[in-house]
Amino acid sequence: MENGRLGAALRMLGLGDTTCRVYLALLELAPAPLTAVGAAAGVGGDDLAAAYGELADAGLASAAGGDGDLVAPVPPAAGLEILARHRAAELEESRLAVGGAFESFRRRRLAAYNDGLVEVVTGEAIGPRMRHAWASAREQIRQFESPPYAPLATATDDALATLARGVRQRVVYSRESLEHPGHLKDVIEPCIEAGEQARVLPSVPVKLLIIDEAYALVSLSIKEADVHNTMLVVQPCGLLSALTALFEQAWRSALPIHGLSARPAGLAPADRRLLRLLAGGATDEVIARELGVSRRTLFRRLQILMTRLGAANRFQMALQAQRSGWL
Known part of the structure; x- marks a missing residue:
C-alpha cells in the first residue's frame, strides 16, 4: 500500500500525524534504534517518545531483542482491532x-x-x-x-x-x-x-x-x-x-x-451499484430489487466479481473493492 494511503488509513483509526510518520519509518527501517526511526521521520525528543508510546499502546510496535533501544513493528491484527x-x-x-x-x-x-x-x-x-x-x-x-x-x-x-x-x-x-x-x-x-x-x-x-x-x-x-x-x-x-x-x-x-473517475475499465454501472449496496449492508433481496435481477443472477454476478478481485467471500470482496477504488 502506498505510504499516503496507509497514513490516511491509520489516521482514520485515530492515530496522530506524527505517530503515523513514525510508524511508516518503522516499517522501512526496523529493527532499528528508536532514534534512527525518529530521524527518518523527522521527529525527536518528547514528540518521538509520545509517538512511540502511542504505537506501543495500540499494539503496533515493541522493543526488539535484548537492546532496549531497538524497536520493531509487531503483527498488527490485534492492534488494529483495538x-x-x-x-x-x-x-x-x-x-x-x-x-x-x-x-x-x-x-x-x-x-x-x-x-x-x-x-x-x-x-x-x-x-x-x-x-x-x-x-x-x-x-x-x-x-x-x-x-x-x-x-x-x-x-x-x-x-x-x-x-x-x-x-x-x-x-x-x-x-x-x-x-x-x-x-x-x-x-x-x-x-x-x-x-x-x-x-x-x-x-x-x-x-x-x-x-x-x-x-x-x-x-x-x-x-x-x-x-x-x-x-x-x-x-x-x-x-x-x-x-x-x-x-x-x-x-x-x-x-x-467513489464516482466514475475512480472506476476501473470494464466495471459496469450495475456492478458498481451492486458493490455500493453490498458495502452499505443491503440484503440480497434489496440488491436484487434495485438491480432488477433475480437472486440467481445476483449470485452469479457476485461470483464473477469475487473472482476478479481474488476474494474468497463477500467481506473480502468489499474490502478489496474499497482498496481498488471500485466503491
Whole structure:
C-alpha cells in the first residue's frame, strides 16, 4: 500500500500525524534504534517518545531483542482491532452525548427560547426553507441523509445546482438511503458524479444539513421525523458546534463511495451499484430489487466479481473493492 494511503488509513483509526510518520519509518527501517526511526521521520525528543508510546499502546510496535533501544513493528491484527473498536466506541459516545444534550436542551429551553438561536419550522414551510438553505450555501454543505424523505420534488435538482456553483458537498448516507427504492440510482449516484463527496454508515443519528458555518437544519431524530413534520433551524451556538463535531466524527468513520473517475475499465454501472449496496449492508433481496435481477443472477454476478478481485467471500470482496477504488 502506498505510504499516503496507509497514513490516511491509520489516521482514520485515530492515530496522530506524527505517530503515523513514525510508524511508516518503522516499517522501512526496523529493527532499528528508536532514534534512527525518529530521524527518518523527522521527529525527536518528547514528540518521538509520545509517538512511540502511542504505537506501543495500540499494539503496533515493541522493543526488539535484548537492546532496549531497538524497536520493531509487531503483527498488527490485534492492534488494529483495538483501534477499530476504540473508534467505534468514540463515535457511539459522541452520538449519545450529542443526543442526550439535545434532548435536555429541547426539554428545558426550546419552549422558552426567544433569542433567535433556534427556530421551529413545521408543515408546508419546511420545503421552501430547505430550498433557501441549498441556494444560500457559499462554501460547504455537510449532511446526514436518511429516510424518511420529505416530498420535495426539486431536492435533487437543488443539490446538483449547488454542486454546479462550486460548493463543496459532503454527505454521510445511512444504509437505508441505499436501500430506499430507486434512491441510489436516481439521487445518490447523480450527485456523486456531479462532484459530491459521499460516504455511508449503517445508520446516522439525525437528519442534518449544515450550511457553511452559518446554521443547520436538523430533525429531532430519525424516528421523530417520521411522525412529526418538524424541523429546527439552529443558528451559531454550542448546539451547532456539537452537531458539526458529530458530523466530522461520523465522516471519519464512514466508508467512502467513489464516482466514475475512480472506476476501473470494464466495471459496469450495475456492478458498481451492486458493490455500493453490498458495502452499505443491503440484503440480497434489496440488491436484487434495485438491480432488477433475480437472486440467481445476483449470485452469479457476485461470483464473477469475487473472482476478479481474488476474494474468497463477500467481506473480502468489499474490502478489496474499497482498496481498488471500485466503491
